[in-house]
Amino acid sequence: MKNLAIFYFSSTGNSLYIAKKAKEKFDGKILYVPSYKDNGSEFENIIIVTPIYSFGMPLPILNLLSNFEKGKEIIVIQNYGGMIGGADRLFYEYAIKNGLKVKGIYTLKMPENFTLVMSPPPFYKNMILKSADRRIDKVLNAISSSNFKLPKKRKTKEQTYLKNMSNWHIIGQRFSVNEKCIKCKKCVNLCPVKNIELKDGKINFGDKCIACLGCFHRCPQKAIIYKNKDNKKRYINPFVNESDIGKDL
Numbered sequence: 001m002k003n004l005a006i007f008y009f010s011s012t013g014n015s016l017y018i019a020k021k022a023k024e025k026f027d028g029k030i031l032y033v034p035s036y037k038d039n040g041s042e043f044e045n046i047i048i049v050t051p052i053y054s055f056g057m058p059l060p061i062l063n064l065l066s067n068f069e070k071g072k073e074i075i076v077i078q079n080y081g082g083m084i085g086g087a088d089r090l091f092y093e094y095a096i097k098n099g100l101k102v103k104g105i106y107t108l109k110m111p112e113n114f115t116l117v118m119s120p121p122p123f124y125k126n127m128i129l130k131s132a133d134r135r136i137d138k139v140l141n142a143i144s145s146s147n148f149k150l151p152k153k154r155k156t157k158e159q160t161y162l163k164n165m166s167n168w169h170i171i172g173q174r175f176s177v178n179e180k181c182i183k184c185k186k187c188v189n190l191c192p193v194k195n196i197e198l199k200d201g202k203i204n205f206g207d208k209c210i211a212c213l214g215c216f217h218r219c220p221q222k223a224i225i226y227k228n229k230d231n232k233k234r235y236i237n238p239f240v241n242e243s244d245i246g247k248d249l
């Protein structure tokens with residue numbers, strides 16, 4: 001695809017994995033959304049790869065839509081762990097409200113990374129991973145053959161999305177580090193909203209958390225715990241280089 005940007009947001013690598021597959025197929029640049037400050041006008045073709053969050057989208061993706069140049073045409077690949085809940089339609093409506101043109105929206109299942117409440121059993125995660133390439137190829141082939149698909153008009157869970165989004169900051173306030181923390185500052189550096197700091201030898205979580213859970217999953221010591229309990233599973237997509245998450249490639 002000519003002059004293509006593949007924008008992605010990812011905290012545990014699923015979206016990055018899909019973005020890399022899209023780059024293999026179509027060429028182009030992979031850009032990490034929180035680092036991108038422009039309006040997309042320099043690109044002729046745009047693909048956005050994003051996880052579904054609370055039947056909607058992560059905050060950096062929501063902001064990207066409002067920062068894009070009006071009239072821009074986009075193709076969207078959403079990935080999710082369990083339930084779409086109309087997130088494709090909601091994305092479509094938000095994109096249109098922001099003056100964008102949507103060529104196609106595709107959804108595909110990847111392993112669940114919202115493991116703070118419940119973790120899927122490992123066999124299930126492995127099963128989803130094993131069949132992921134098939135689903136990704138199907139979507140990429142549909143795009144390459146211009147078999148574009150748009151979500152039908154239907155009820156979305158916008159109110160749930162907006163309510164959950166307004167509570168995401170609470171998740172950060174429930175994080176803390178235990179004695180395994182070696183103060184490597186990995187969490188400080190990877191947080192997309194700079195909500196974590198090392199001050200006076202202590203890791204502090206602020207009130208700007210956007211619930212991506214990147215710090216929780218990617219702490220090399222598994223030292224970040226939720227609600228003072230260390231009983232939740234971590235996840236990182238095993239087919240990406242963890243240190244590539246958050247990079248432009």
Ligand SMILES: Cc1cc2nc3c(=O)[nH]c(=O)nc-3n(C[C@H](O)[C@H](O)[C@H](O)COP(=O)(O)O)c2cc1C
Nearest residue numbers: 010011012013014015051054055080081082083113
């Ligand atoms: C805050 C948050 C909310 C989520 N909400 C949903 C959801 O509504 N439906 C769903 O199926 N998966 C949901 N997920 C799971 C992710 O969409 C899924 O695991 C995705 O593949 C993660 O992509 P990533 O590895 O690129 O970050 C949520 C994850 C997080 C962190």
